[in-house]
Amino acid sequence: MKFGTKAIHAGQHPDPTTGAVMTPIYQTSTFAQESPGKHKGFEYARTQNPTRSALEANLAALENAKFGRCFGSGLAATDSILKTLKPGDEIISTNDLYGGTFRLFTKVYEQYGLKFQFINMTDASMLTEAFTPNTRLVWIETPTNPMMNIIDIETVVKMAKQHGAITVVDNTFASPYLQNPIDLGADVVMHSVTKYISGHSDVVMGFVGTNNPAIDEQIGFIQNASGAVPGPQDCFLVLRGVKTLHVRMDRHCYNGEQVARFLKSHDAVDKVYWPGFDDHPNHAIAKKQMKNFGGMLSFALKEDSQSKAFSVLEKLKVFTLAESLGGVESLAGHPASMTHASIPREQRLAGGLTDSLIRLSVGIEDHEDLIADLHEALS
Ligand code: P1T
Numbered sequence: 001m002k003f004g005t006k007a008i009h010a011g012q013h014p015d016p017t018t019g020a021v022m023t024p025i026y027q028t029s030t031f032a033q034e035s036p037g038k039h040k041g042f043e044y045a046r047t048q049n050p051t052r053s054a055l056e057a058n059l060a061a062l063e064n065a066k067f068g069r070c071f072g073s074g075l076a077a078t079d080s081i082l083k084t085l086k087p088g089d090e091i092i093s094t095n096d097l098y099g100g101t102f103r104l105f106t107k108v109y110e111q112y113g114l115k116f117q118f119i120n121m122t123d124a125s126m127l128t129e130a131f132t133p134n135t136r137l138v139w140i141e142t143p144t145n146p147m148m149n150i151i152d153i154e155t156v157v158k159m160a161k162q163h164g165a166i167t168v169v170d171n172t173f174a175s176p177y178l179q180n181p182i183d184l185g186a187d188v189v190m191h192s193v194t195k196y197i198s199g200h201s202d203v204v205m206g207f208v209g210t211n212n213p214a215i216d217e218q219i220g221f222i223q224n225a226s227g228a229v230p231g232p233q234d235c236f237l238v239l240r241g242v243k244t245l246h247v248r249m250d251r252h253c254y255n256g257e258q259v260a261r262f263l264k265s266h267d268a269v270d271k272v273y274w275p276g277f278d279d280h281p282n283h284a285i286a287k288k289q290m291k292n293f294g295g296m297l298s299f300a301l302k303e304d305s306q307s308k309a310f311s312v313l314e315k316l317k318v319f320t321l322a323e324s325l326g327g328v329e330s331l332a333g334h335p336a337s338m339t340h341a342s343i344p345r346e347q348r349l350a351g352g353l354t355d356s357l358i359r360l361s362v363g364i365e366d367h368e369d370l371i372a373d374l375h376e377a378l379s
Pocket of ligand 1: 073074075076098100101141145170172173191192193194204205206323324325339
């Protein structure tokens with residue numbers, strides 16, 4: 001079955017009791033049992049809920065994963081993956097990643113004895129040197145947030161396997177429509193469902209998918225034991241949003257390209273980070289592993305100051321100045337003071353995240369209006 005058909009049908013069946021075509025919101029915390037342990041597959045809504053099960057099956061199908069689990073946020077999904085590790089285990093991660101993930105790694109999990117290295121994985125030779133006998137997991141974000149670097153998933157997976165480590169890919173920026181890490185050999189795929197999958201900026205949720213039954217069993221155990229599950233109402237909203245994921249993504253990609261090309265030609269703009277440009281350093285890898293280049297991009301101003309960036313952001317009218325991404329509406333953000341403020345400045349600058357860097361989540365409005373808005377704000 002192809003992607004659009006799966007987005008609309010996978011995991012969903014008319015409700016057996018009423019024939020309702022759309023999966024109902026099973027707003028219940030518990031389920032009746034005929035005799036202790038004798039039930040219809042549902043006991044208690046932290047453990048399973050039919051609305052959540054339908055969504056989990058749908059998202060697993062979109063990622064070509066056998067198993068999928070939903071969580072109360074993207075970070076709760078990440079948290080569940082880290083809970084499969086033990087003190088002394090080592091993790092190698094991309095050096096450019098969502099600030100909240102960095103904060104969870106360094107401020108929460110380092111104190112429980114996990115060890116992290118943050119390296120530039122666009123350079124595979126640096127990765128070779130980073131492995132130790134204790135390396136258990138390689139964490140990739142690609143495209144990276146916010147510098148739009150592209151990591152070669154197949155190459156990293158191959159190296160991780162040689163060292164007995166598993167590879168996890170945070171696939172949030174690409175969405176399952178543009179990139180499927182499990183098909184490229186990754187052991188685990190993770191999403192902030194909050195973003196493109198939900199698509200309407202009205203839900204916070206996370207997802208973990210895998211083909212490995214042992215990993216899924218661990219993640220399922222943690223999902224139930226720690227309990228960071230999403231409610232049925234949110235699962236319903238995501239089931240509704242995901243049905244148009246393929247249609248929305250095509251428009252995000254188209255608009256992203258129009259905006260990227262406009263910014264590249266603008267006098268006030270120093271650099272535009274968008275993997276669709278021929279001269280993007282990782283363009284060839286993006287072409288190899290992604291179906292298209294997405295609607296996320298960042299740009300730096302010629303006058304590299306926070307105040308200049310703030311004045312551009314304050315003038316935008318169609319783009320909303322806000323955290324987050326992946327919704328139908330266009331958003332703009334200032335990573336240094338917003339999404340990535342928890343990363344020390346020197347570390348940010350080393351990766352190119354300068355004070356004037358502006359990140360755009362290009363929505364699905366008419367691109368002419370988006371370009372006119374940027375033109376006005378930059379002039
Ligand atoms: O916000 P939450 O659903 O918990 O997801 C966290 C997360 C994980 N991975 C990536 C790549 C992300 O971008 C995020 C959340 N990011 C933002 C809120 C942001 O504006 O970048």
